[in-house]
Amino acid sequence: MRVNEVERTLEVESRDTLLDVLRDGLGLTGAKKGCDEAVCGSCAILFDNTPICSCTMFAVEASGHNITTIEGVSEKGKLSILQSKFVEHDALQCGFCTSGQIVVGTSVVSALRAQDAVPNNDLDGMISEEMSGNLCRCGCYNGIADAIKDAMKVSDED
Amino acid sequence: MAIRQFDYFAPDTLQDALRLLSEYKKSKVLAGGQSIIPLMKLNLVEVDHIIDLKGILGLSSIKTTRDHRGRKEISLGPLVTHSKIQNSEIIGEYCPLLSETARGIGHPLVRNRGTIGGSICHADPAADYCAALLALGARLKAQSSNAERTFGAEEFFLGPFSTALAREEILTEIIVPEISSGRIGYSIKKMSMGHGSFPLVVVSTLIKVSGSSCDNARIALAGVADKPFRVPIAENELIGKDVSLEAKESVLDAAKIVSMSCSPQPDLDASADYKRRMVEVLTRRALFESIERCG
Numbered sequence: 001m002r003v004n005e006v007e008r009t010l011e012v013e014s015r016d017t018l019l020d021v022l023r024d025g026l027g028l029t030g031a032k033k034g035c036d037e038a039v040c041g042s043c044a045i046l047f048d049n050t051p052i053c054s055c056t057m058f059a060v061e062a063s064g065h066n067i068t069t070i071e072g073v074s075e076k077g078k079l080s081i082l083q084s085k086f087v088e089h090d091a092l093q094c095g096f097c098t099s100g101q102i103v104v105g106t107s108v109v110s111a112l113r114a115q116d117a118v119p120n121n122d123l124d125g126m127i128s129e130e131m132s133g134n135l136c137r138c139g140c141y142n143g144i145a146d147a148i149k150d151a152m153k154v155s156d157e158d
Numbered sequence: 159m160a161i162r163q164f165d166y167f168a169p170d171t172l173q174d175a176l177r178l179l180s181e182y183k184k185s186k187v188l189a190g191g192q193s194i195i196p197l198m199k200l201n202l203v204e205v206d207h208i209i210d211l212k213g214i215l216g217l218s219s220i221k222t223t224r225d226h227r228g229r230k231e232i233s234l235g236p237l238v239t240h241s242k243i244q245n246s247e248i249i250g251e252y253c254p255l256l257s258e259t260a261r262g263i264g265h266p267l268v269r270n271r272g273t274i275g276g277s278i279c280h281a282d283p284a285a286d287y288c289a290a291l292l293a294l295g296a297r298l299k300a301q302s303s304n305a306e307r308t309f310g311a312e313e314f315f316l317g318p319f320s321t322a323l324a325r326e327e328i329l330t331e332i333i334v335p336e337i338s339s340g341r342i343g344y345s346i347k348k349m350s351m352g353h354g355s356f357p358l359v360v361v362s363t364l365i366k367v368s369g370s371s372c373d374n375a376r377i378a379l380a381g382v383a384d385k386p387f388r389v390p391i392a393e394n395e396l397i398g399k400d401v402s403l404e405a406k407e408s409v410l411d412a413a414k415i416v417s418m419s420c421s422p423q424p425d426l427d428a429s430a431d432y433k434r435r436m437v438e439v440l441t442r443r444a445l446f447e448s449i450e451r452c453g
Binding site: 063 | 160161162163164165166168188191192195196198199208210212241264265266267268270271353354
């Protein structure tokens with residue numbers, strides 16, 4: 001599979017989840033095992049550009065596909081726009097859910113930028129719904145939503 | 159808990175998948191994995207062989223077809239994800255009840271992986287699609303190595319986590335009627351403990367109006383019995399009634415009948431009485447919304 005733009009080949013057991021293989025097999029410990037049952041979203045990664053829970057997928061299912069983890073969001077150590085906005089808007093406290101929030105948030109920002117109109121003009125409602133798979137026990141939801149809305153306004157060249 | 163070891167196959171063809179399913183007696187097919195993988199982690203299902211269907215072409219399409227009377231239908235492959243259903247233009251135009259059902263399942267990360275086929279075959283008696291498919295009168299096609307069978311939605315769900323599929327059969331197609339022409343209104347209402355949590359009660363209704371009177375009504379429930387079911391006595395309350403004038407009384411009566419016809423189980427989240435009361439409320443809301451959507 002291709003992980004953060006690099007081809008990786010590993011021997012795994014079929015019962016190993018993608019989350020376990022990313023963390024233990026590849027040392028990519030950004031994705032976290034929060035609930036291990038696709039409720040909390042702290043294990044979220046992009047699978048062929050689509051956000052999913054890596055805990056509820058077998059690593060073997062990823063063969064031949066593209067994976068982006070939080071480690072792949074920043075480029076050469078430079079924070080992405082959304083990552084900078086997370087810092088600016090105080091969108092994290094303990095940081096446990098943050099990897100998942102940023103991975104899914106990145107996808108939401110791209111999708112919102114690509115859309116012409118937001119249904120019912122309810123941007124807050126839409127962000128709330130699209131991020132509803134990412135729980136934050138520290139309660140940073142307002143900061144997270146603000147970071148996403150702010151990141152949407154910034155163009156790629158900035 | 160560690161998942162028990164199993165062998166993983168990713169066949170290219172349906173025939174290969176069916177052959178593997180027949181050969182290995184403790185095998186299960188894998189679609190999106192959002193139901194089966196959590197069960198495997200809890201050791202609630204014994205699986206020695208997993209047959210991943212995702213490499214097989216042709217199981218995730220959405221297209222329009224015609225039934226034997228020339229009426230438009232929508233055919234879905236079992237591997238279509240909830241997200242794809244939610245965003246599908248074809249389904250949004252011709253069968254929006256399915257779009258709305260898909261939109262309410264879990265949360266986006268689950269919807270990006272979970273599939274309609276997987277959800278239906280898992281057959282949790284409270285699952286969202288069960289109620290919608292019953293209301294729609296959907297047909298389900300399945301294949302085994304040597305035969306193809308077709309089921310009506312009502313004969314497909316047999317009990318909790320139990321469908322009419324034989325062990326060596328694979329669901330290959332879900333067919334729903336088009337509900338956008340003529341004056342047909344739909345609704346799906348559910349109650350769960352939190353946004354995206356597993357539903358406790360689901361009510362789905364379809365109302366068809368001719369002139370100003372209701373000439374067809376379908377009310378389907380999930381979560382309040384060991385399998386989803388319709389309530390014909392309540393449906394008959396509405397048929398023939400003038401929707402502009404008499405509807406309100408009929409809706410209230412129908413909702414009461416529906417609530418009395420179910421036998422919900424109490425659980426950690428809600429008592430049986432509370433669920434029964436919620437069935438009445440949700441049925442009322444669903445029927446009013448369906449009538450309004452008839453236009």
